[in-house]
Amino acid sequence: MRSWIVTSCLLFGIACKNDPKVPPSGNLAQDKLPAPVQELFNKLDKYPDSIRLRMQLVDALDSLGAYRLALGQMDSLIRNDSLNYGFWYRKAMLQENSRDTNGALRSYRYAIRIYPSPDAILAAANLLAEKKDSTALLLCQQVADLKMGREYTAHCHFITGIYLARTGNQAKAIMAFDNCIRNDLNYMEAYMEKGFLYFDAQKINEALEVFRTVTTIKNTYADGYYWMAKCEEKLKRPAEAIDNYKKSLVLDPKLTEASDALKRLGAS
Numbered sequence: 001m002r003s004w005i006v007t008s009c010l011l012f013g014i015a016c017k018n019d020p021k022v023p024p025s026g027n028l029a030q031d032k033l034p035a036p037v038q039e040l041f042n043k044l045d046k047y048p049d050s051i052r053l054r055m056q057l058v059d060a061l062d063s064l065g066a067y068r069l070a071l072g073q074m075d076s077l078i079r080n081d082s083l084n085y086g087f088w089y090r091k092a093m094l095q096e097n098s099r100d101t102n103g104a105l106r107s108y109r110y111a112i113r114i115y116p117s118p119d120a121i122l123a124a125a126n127l128l129a130e131k132k133d134s135t136a137l138l139l140c141q142q143v144a145d146l147k148m149g150r151e152y153t154a155h156c157h158f159i160t161g162i163y164l165a166r167t168g169n170q171a172k173a174i175m176a177f178d179n180c181i182r183n184d185l186n187y188m189e190a191y192m193e194k195g196f197l198y199f200d201a202q203k204i205n206e207a208l209e210v211f212r213t214v215t216t217i218k219n220t221y222a223d224g225y226y227w228m229a230k231c232e233e234k235l236k237r238p239a240e241a242i243d244n245y246k247k248s249l250v251l252d253p254k255l256t257e258a259s260d261a262l263k264r265l266g267a268s
Helices: 008-012 035-046 051-064 067-080 085-097 101-114 118-130 135-144 150-166 170-183 188-200 204-217 222-234 238-251 256-264
Strands: none
Touching: 035 051, 051 067, 051 085, 067 085, 085 101, 085 118, 101 118, 118 135, 118 150, 135 150, 150 170, 150 188, 170 188, 188 204, 188 222, 204 222, 222 238, 222 256, 238 256
16 A cells, blocks of 8 residues: 555556555466467467567566566567667566566666666666665656656656655655645645655654645545544544545455454454
8 A cells, every 4th residue: 555656657557566565477377368368479489580479469568467478479579689678678667567676777777778768767767766776866857857748847856755755855856746746736646645654653643634635626536535544543533543444445356454354443
């Protein structure tokens, strides 16, 4: 519930699988894959030089959490074209999804050497921020200096906030998240990280207001209701907590933490 890592997936609209509730099935065997995916393997046997088919297969394997197989396909592409920025970038995202942070950083670095795109730079910066590496701040400043617009400015502030939060500088982290929100009022993760900081500091009323704002802006955001409920539990408001735990479960039935909370409160 607290793994709010901004990866390139989150930043640039690619499906992300870093959810700690769903362990990756990285060693999934090929013969255990769904028939449509096995059919892609068969097509690739007939047309081994088809980059389009191989990338379709990578995407399908990624969606299943079959990271070992997906990375094998990317390595095949890279062996044939080691200076292709897109291949290294995609490999890095796969490694991130499989929680191989060091591998992802290596691949992002290769991608950046080929083409220093803001997307790859920010993705690497985010991982470094989570590792409490101050290089993240330098990379964010590098992207900010490009003045590419409010969206990228928001990302830079967010990643700066992540670094500050992880290194214990709560006040400056909140300022960074506020700067992010000023550039993008719908940046849900910035609100959530700000709320977490208040919650951890036992400023429960402040945290509740932040999470309530999240659900006001996006009333389908399950984690917003979950964290509202956690705040209400802390404030000894069991009826409100139960209501919001139930709302979070309706929106995300896999939220086992909400189910456990309802059992604890006698409302399962």
